[in-house]
Amino acid sequence: MSYPENLKYTKEHEWLLVEGDMGTIGITDHAQEELGDIVFVDLPKVGGKTSKGLSFGSVESVKAVSDLYAPVSGEVLEVNGLLATSPEQLNTDPHGAAWLIKVRMDSPAEASDLLSAADYQKYLGE
Amino acid sequence: MAASPDLQKTPLNDVHRACGAKMVDFGGWDMPVQYSGILDEHHAVRTAVGLFDVSHMGEIEVRGPQATELVDYVTTNHAAKLKPGQAHYSGLLYETGGFVDDILVHKIDDTHFFLCVNASNQEKDYRHIVARHGETAFEAEVEFASPRYAQLAIQGPLANETLQKLTGTDLSAIRYYWFTDGEVAGTPARIAHTGYTGEDGFEIYIAPEEAPRLWQEILNAGREAGIRPCGLGARNTLRLEAKMALYGHEIDASINPLEADLAWIVKFDKGDFVGRAALEKTRAEGLKRKLAGFEMKGRGIGRDGYEVALNGSVAGWVTSGGPAPTLGKNIGLCYLPISSARPGQAISIMIRDAAVEAVTVETPFYKRPKSAGKSA
Numbered sequence: 001m002s003y004p005e006n007l008k009y010t011k012e013h014e015w016l017l018v019e020g021d022m023g024t025i026g027i028t029d030h031a032q033e034e035l036g037d038i039v040f041v042d043l044p045k046v047g048g049k050t051s052k053g054l055s056f057g058s059v060e061s062v063k064a065v066s067d068l069y070a071p072v073s074g075e076v077l078e079v080n081g082l083l084a085t086s087p088e089q090l091n092t093d094p095h096g097a098a099w100l101i102k103v104r105m106d107s108p109a110e111a112s113d114l115l116s117a118a119d120y121q122k123y124l125g126e
Numbered sequence: 127m128a129a130s131p132d133l134q135k136t137p138l139n140d141v142h143r144a145c146g147a148k149m150v151d152f153g154g155w156d157m158p159v160q161y162s163g164i165l166d167e168h169h170a171v172r173t174a175v176g177l178f179d180v181s182h183m184g185e186i187e188v189r190g191p192q193a194t195e196l197v198d199y200v201t202t203n204h205a206a207k208l209k210p211g212q213a214h215y216s217g218l219l220y221e222t223g224g225f226v227d228d229i230l231v232h233k234i235d236d237t238h239f240f241l242c243v244n245a246s247n248q249e250k251d252y253r254h255i256v257a258r259h260g261e262t263a264f265e266a267e268v269e270f271a272s273p274r275y276a277q278l279a280i281q282g283p284l285a286n287e288t289l290q291k292l293t294g295t296d297l298s299a300i301r302y303y304w305f306t307d308g309e310v311a312g313t314p315a316r317i318a319h320t321g322y323t324g325e326d327g328f329e330i331y332i333a334p335e336e337a338p339r340l341w342q343e344i345l346n347a348g349r350e351a352g353i354r355p356c357g358l359g360a361r362n363t364l365r366l367e368a369k370m371a372l373y374g375h376e377i378d379a380s381i382n383p384l385e386a387d388l389a390w391i392v393k394f395d396k397g398d399f400v401g402r403a404a405l406e407k408t409r410a411e412g413l414k415r416k417l418a419g420f421e422m423k424g425r426g427i428g429r430d431g432y433e434v435a436l437n438g439s440v441a442g443w444v445t446s447g448g449p450a451p452t453l454g455k456n457i458g459l460c461y462l463p464i465s466s467a468r469p470g471q472a473i474s475i476m477i478r479d480a481a482v483e484a485v486t487v488e489t490p491f492y493k494r495p496k497s498a499g500k501s502a
Contacts, residue, residue: 036148036164037164037165062359
């Protein structure tokens with residue numbers, strides 16, 4: 001699995017796609033691989049808030065539950081309904097169809113300290 | 127990534143790593159948690175056959191003219207009732223009635239018993255049995271035999287036909303919870319009709335040096351049946367559906383067998399045994415708490431250690447919880463006050479500060495369909 005160059009990454013294994021002041025948030029292929037079979041995703045409601053570095057939900061695999069950490073602060077504009085019925089999509093297309101939420105970022109500058117695809121892969125290799 | 131040098135390894139460690147298994151530290155053992163994925167492995171065991179390396183499990187042997195008396199003194203079930211070639215589930219208790227371990231007792235003959243015990247408890251179990259033996263005059267010897275055995279579990283509706291290809295022993299003649307000494311793929315094996323999955327199957331005890339070859343032979347023999355190598359992840363979801371206890375979760379030193387809904391392994395109609403007085407006291411005073419099964423009603427999964435609330439106050443805790451892949455539900459086991467530990471009780475599981483609805487249910491959650499006669 002390759003890590004798209006147009007995404008930014010956290011050390012907690014989330015990714016962020018920035019389009020203007022819109023941010024799309026997901027988990028990385030490495031995250032889904034580590035979690036194993038994903039069976040449940042708990043996400044905030046539209047209108048909720050995310051705070052950079054804080055938990056905004058959780059993802060549960062057969063064996064464990066993991067927190068989701070927000071790469072940026074913002075207001076939740078959209079939640080991926082696919083994951084309510086097909087959480088296993090997170091195992092097959094984590095960088096695409098199985099995005100988690102879209103937010104209006106409070107401050108797009110918050111994204112500047114996130115990792116590039118190359119740096120994230122380097123981080124995984126360490 | 128290599129295993130930490132501090133972790134213990136089974137004879138199949140290199141095989142697991144070469145197959146790309148995901149490895150975890152399980153009670154000090156470097157063990158495969160999954161190969162193809164927990165769900166895939168779980169379904170393989172329910173519908174076809176799965177192969178597990180359970181060589182981390184310990185073995186203790188008791189021999190001597192009074193082996194039966196010693197086993198009956200240190201365990202809760204009635205070993206004297208076993209016939210040669212028969213096995214049963216039993217408890218090893220402290221004087222307090224709490225569990226040292228839960229074990230399988232196999233009677234080889236009147237002077238020889240073979241105990242299968244939990245991996246992380248094996249040294250503790252051995253020391254416990256030796257110490258309790260020291261208080262008696264029973265003529266018997268206790269051996270820590272783990273280094274002499276590897277153990278493989280072949281589990282699932284097609285376990286019999288898979289293993290039968292490799293042995294001259296008629297497997298269908300071995301009744302459930304009986305065993306026989308025979309050969310598998312040309313090597314001596316203790317073949318037991320036992321398991322920890324709620325499915326039909328066998329557990330075989332073999333020499334450690336033969337384990338890698340037998341692992342491959344069994345995978346080859348099960349290819350047409352759709353065999354999967356399985357890790358501890360699937361072992362856990364399978365045993366939870368079947369409501370089989372896991373030491374450190376449903377049972378430990380603070381829990382007695384009556385609380386754990388395991389009264390059936392305690393035989394008060396035999397002589398004295400370690401823990402008996404405490405259990406009789408518990409029975410006389412009445413149980414205060416008991417293990418119960420639950421199903422989630424609300425969104426979420428009750429996980430191990432989460433608190434359980436009754437009418438808004440914390441009343442118990444989840445011992446094991448997770449998805450039940452065969453049932454398509456989220457299930458778990460929990461301790462509840464005795465008055466509430468019956469099916470149909472509305473409870474809440476405290477999931478990350480939110481009270482999520484659940485209800486207690488009949489257990490086991492899953493019971494394998496009874497096969498009509500010999501399997502195809």
